Amino acid sequence: MEQLSFFAEAGQSKGLPKELLEYYAGFISEKESDGLLQQLITHTPWKQTTQKMWDKEYLTPRLTSWHGDIGTDYSVSGKISNPNPWTPELLVLKGKVEAIAGIRFNSVLLNYYRDGNDSVAWHSDRENVLGKNPVIASVSFGQVRSFDIRSKADHSAHYSVRLEHGSFLLMKAGLQEYWEHRIAKSTRPMKARVNLTFRVVL
Ligand SMILES: O=C(O)CCC(=O)C(=O)O
Numbered sequence: 001m002e003q004l005s006f007f008a009e010a011g012q013s014k015g016l017p018k019e020l021l022e023y024y025a026g027f028i029s030e031k032e033s034d035g036l037l038q039q040l041i042t043h044t045p046w047k048q049t050t051q052k053m054w055d056k057e058y059l060t061p062r063l064t065s066w067h068g069d070i071g072t073d074y075s076v077s078g079k080i081s082n083p084n085p086w087t088p089e090l091l092v093l094k095g096k097v098e099a100i101a102g103i104r105f106n107s108v109l110l111n112y113y114r115d116g117n118d119s120v121a122w123h124s125d126r127e128n129v130l131g132k133n134p135v136i137a138s139v140s141f142g143q144v145r146s147f148d149i150r151s152k153a154d155h156s157a158h159y160s161v162r163l164e165h166g167s168f169l170l171m172k173a174g175l176q177e178y179w180e181h182r183i184a185k186s187t188r189p190m191k192a193r194v195n196l197t198f199r200v201v202l
C-alpha cells in the first residue's frame with residue numbers, strides 16, 4: 001500500500017487549529033537533542049512488529065518500543081504485552097512534557113524511523129485502552145518529517161506540521177476523534193528520526 005505524499009514536504013501549514021494541536025520548536029536544546037537521539041537509538045529494545053491487512057501479515061515499516069508503569073499493559077494485534085520499564089532519560093522527558101500538558105502520563109510509545117522508507121499510515125489513536133479522546137504529547141528527535149493531518153469527513157481539509165529536532169507537539173482531545181494523521185514515506189534521502197508519544201493508558 002503506497003502512501004507517498006501529495007501534500008507532505010509542503011512545509012509548515014499556516015494557521016494550525018489551536019483547539020486541535022499546539023507545536024513548539026526547540027522544546028529540547030539542540031545539544032541535548034543530539035545526545036538523546038543517539039542514546040535512544042542505541043539503548044532502546046526496538047522491535048519490528050507485524051500488522052494484518054487484507055488477511056496478510058506485513059512488517060510494520062518502523063521500529064517500536066512501549067515503556068510505562070507496571071500494569072499499563074498494551075495490546076499489539078490483540079496480543080497483550082507488558083511495557084518496558086522507564087529509563088532515566090524517558091523520565092526526564094516525561095516530566096518536561098507533563099509540565100506543559102498539565103497531565104500525568106503513564107506510558108510512552110517510541111517510534112524509530114530509520115530512513116525515508118519508514119512511515120506510519122493514516123490512523124487515529126483511539127484504542128480502547130487510551131480512552132475516547134486522549135491527549136497525546138509527542139516529542140521528536142532527528143530527521144525533520146512532515147506530520148500530516150486530515151479530516152476524516154473531508155480529506156480535502158488538511159494540515160502539515162514539520163516536526164523538528166527537539167520539538168514538541170501537543171495533540172488535543174478532538175484530534176483523534178475527527179482527524180487522522182500519518183508520517184508519509186519520502187523519496188528524498190532521510191536520516192534517522194525517533195518520536196515519542198506520551199499517553200495515558202487506562
Ligand atoms: O512519529 C510521529 O510523529 C507520529 C507517530 C504516531 O502517530 C503514533 O505512534 O501513533
Ligand SMILES: [Fe+2]
Pocket residue numbers: 123124125181
Ligand atoms: Fe498516532
